[in-house]
Amino acid sequence: MAGLLQSRLFPGPIDVSAKFMTEAASGELGHHVGVTLLRVAAAFFVAMFIGSAIGIALGRAKGADQFFDTWLIFFLNLPALVTIILCYVWFGLTEMAAVLAVTINKIPNVAVTVREGARSLSRDLTEMAEIYRFGTWKTLRHVTLPQLAAFIAAAARGGLALVWKIVLVVELLGRPDGVGRQLYDGFQLFDVSMILAYAIAFILVVQFIELAVLQPIEARVNRWRR
Amino acid sequence: MKNGQQAIRVTVARKAFPPVADRPEQLVLSGVDLAVEEGSFVVLTGPSGCGKSTLLNIVAGLDKDYSGKLEFGHRDARLSFMFQTPRLLPWRTVEQNIRYVLDDDDADADAKVAAILERVGLSASANAYPERLSLGMQRRAALARAFVVEPDILLMDEPFVSLDDPSADSLRALLIELWNRRPTTVLFVTHDRIEAVMLATRLVRLGGTPAGIVQDSEVKLSPTERLDREKVLAARLRLFENA
Numbered sequence: 185m186a187g188l189l190q191s192r193l194f195p196g197p198i199d200v201s202a203k204f205m206t207e208a209a210s211g212e213l214g215h216h217v218g219v220t221l222l223r224v225a226a227a228f229f230v231a232m233f234i235g236s237a238i239g240i241a242l243g244r245a246k247g248a249d250q251f252f253d254t255w256l257i258f259f260l261n262l263p264a265l266v267t268i269i270l271c272y273v274w275f276g277l278t279e280m281a282a283v284l285a286v287t288i289n290k291i292p293n294v295a296v297t298v299r300e301g302a303r304s305l306s307r308d309l310t311e312m313a314e315i316y317r318f319g320t321w322k323t324l325r326h327v328t329l330p331q332l333a334a335f336i337a338a339a340a341r342g343g344l345a346l347v348w349k350i351v352l353v354v355e356l357l358g359r360p361d362g363v364g365r366q367l368y369d370g371f372q373l374f375d376v377s378m379i380l381a382y383a384i385a386f387i388l389v390v391q392f393i394e395l396a397v398l399q400p401i402e403a404r405v406n407r408w409r410r
Numbered sequence: 411m412k413n414g415q416q417a418i419r420v421t422v423a424r425k426a427f428p429p430v431a432d433r434p435e436q437l438v439l440s441g442v443d444l445a446v447e448e449g450s451f452v453v454l455t456g457p458s459g460c461g462k463s464t465l466l467n468i469v470a471g472l473d474k475d476y477s478g479k480l481e482f483g484h485r486d487a488r489l490s491f492m493f494q495t496p497r498l499l500p501w502r503t504v505e506q507n508i509r510y511v512l513d514d515d516d517a518d519a520d521a522k523v524a525a526i527l528e529r530v531g532l533s534a535s536a537n538a539y540p541e542r543l544s545l546g547m548q549r550r551a552a553l554a555r556a557f558v559v560e561p562d563i564l565l566m567d568e569p570f571v572s573l574d575d576p577s578a579d580s581l582r583a584l585l586i587e588l589w590n591r592r593p594t595t596v597l598f599v600t601h602d603r604i605e606a607v608m609l610a611t612r613l614v615r616l617g618g619t620p621a622g623i624v625q626d627s628e629v630k631l632s633p634t635e636r637l638d639r640e641k642v643l644a645a646r647l648r649l650f651e652n653a
Binding site for chain 2: 405
């Protein structure tokens, strides 16, 4: 009995890799990781876009900042679980509700980080852009966004980690597929090797995104630095 | 170029900086009325902190918090401003910095940028990022940017400070060359009296607190005399005898 428990609850690397292989071979692993990644991507991009826009607006306009600061703190401290449950209750157990819940959780973090950058925008360069008639779009692209690049990159990195963790909870509570759902099934069957196999698979994917996507982008936007 | 026509008319009845913390409101300019003729090179001079740059910012439209009036001879006067620091975008190359001030649909942009880079001697550094260049070279890029838009009015705020003498001299020579090639109305702020005499066709001196115009003289020197140090020093003594 003790031996059985030990092997079920504390599987060795061999058991976990065997599980990993069978799940990968059956296509189950690829399917669930893929579905989760799509949700992560959707929530991530929407949250980055809206969060950055809010952050820039708050960093530029003092009045708006004072007014919305309380709301920002409210949303920052709203437990992820509450947002998820409310979204499911109000909008049903749908894909839209799932992604919306994750997005709402992430937006305040992005907004707070980008707001710090927007507060420290160079007035010298803004004046230069005004004199030389850059206009809204050119100013945003060549003057404002490059100054915010470091802040947006920081928000993106922290964001990816946060988003994928929340996506798993969302899946566990109300989606029929995805890594979160598989972890839940593993939990019900006390199948720890399955839980570890899926967790490791997803960590590998996120590592890959960090190394192959985020870091090269960061190096590119920083190439002008001495 | 139509001489005799007014390019800029600025009147500042009152310009004050609002009180900050325990410092009371500071009245900077009062009763200033300056009309600049088209094609003239007007040098604004006066002691440090007297309000020269403030007046320049008002003309540039960057400072709108004053009581007075600003008018340009052209209906839609194109301005260039060369600041005390180069104010180049550090994340864009020298060439991009100059190109972005041109309109996006300017078909001759490539040729204009190449020509001005050649003229200021930066062709070899076109693809360099500004912070990798010396301050003198950054200033050259800023000068190129100011001229490439073919401005109706060129505003300059001590653009050659904190350079070593040879660099400042060569930039001044470059400015004179560019200005001769394409004359435009210049309003130039400096506290360097020799520089003022070298460049100005008209010298306007600010003074007093709050500052007003205390002197307004024409500088009648030929282009060759301006390069003659003796002549410039003599003119300086004459022009600043009451200063």
